[in-house]
Ligand code: SF4
């Protein structure tokens with residue numbers, strides 16, 4: 233939600249945006265137009281990475297306003313294929329696979345088992361697994377310029393998860409956690425269960441099983457998903473987890489505040505040429521290499537699909553975070569680190 237009363241029209245959001253990078257006066261003027269509901273190129277050019285919600289020094293959530301204007305004006309153009317995929321996600325077959333009594337549940341949303349071999353091993357042993365269209369978190373609608381679908385869908389999403397009877401639900405997908413924490417609060421939807429981020433679950437598992445961990449002594453670059461802009465407070469837990477498994481997260485330009493989109497949101501837009509998307513992806517990967525990373529670690533399965541082969545081609549071994557933890561626990565990754573054997 234955009235908080236107009238907090239906005240000082242400083243322009244920081246559009247100046248710091250890596251994709252727009254407006255000069256100060258233009259940034260101030262265009263943001264004013266957004267507030268006033270006047271036409272501005274921002275609505276067509278913004279790639280919906282949500283980063284400016286973190287850039288705003290006042291906590292006004294500028295992206296939420298941009299996204300609303302994108303929907304109102306229809307100036308944000310996405311491919312029919314991306315729109316179709318969003319609609320299809322809710323229609324996917326749903327399943328609740330009961331686990332062992334006393335163990336929490338994990339929701340995979342519609343993307344958790346996109347990658348073969350990922351939901352395997354001791355980390356997932358005995359958990360109740362929830363997945364499919366009924367449990368699609370819908371926050372992805374922001375990336376096709378339709379945030380009203382997020383508001384429309386949140387109650388049903390929470391109700392469907394509640395119907396499983398689980399009291400604690402681990403969110404494998406970062407988007408689900410953003411929806412259940414930030415968005416639920418924003419729209420006044422109460423949760424009858426506790427959402428636990430996968431990073432918190434992994435950290436606590438490793439802490440409780442320290443004797444099983446063999447430190448990896450690896451330098452990695454982290455690909456932060458866009459949804460993490462809504463719940464950045466958990467980043468400290470991620471650093472704790474990396475330390476526990478002996479992984480150094482290289483300090484680089486395109487991480488944390490400076491993180492870049494994996495290219496997935498841009499690929500959905502009709503006005504971003506393929507070469508431009510590749511340029512951004514290469515900047516990201518080269519930044520990782522330049523800072524000494526030997527592997528690229530992902531949290532979001534969609535970021536994996538977008539970047540794993542490109543990372544591998546640059547000699548950055550791709551891993552989804554849970555697989556990196558499995559490696560530290562001495563498990564064999566039968567399908568590679570990121571669901572593909574190269
Ligand atoms: S959401 Fe991302 S692309 Fe859009 S204005 Fe904000 S920082 Fe720029």
Ligand code: SF4
Pocket residue numbers: 238239240241242243244245246263287288289290291292293294
């Ligand atoms: S939304 Fe935030 S960063 Fe953007 S102009 Fe307003 S106060 Fe400045």
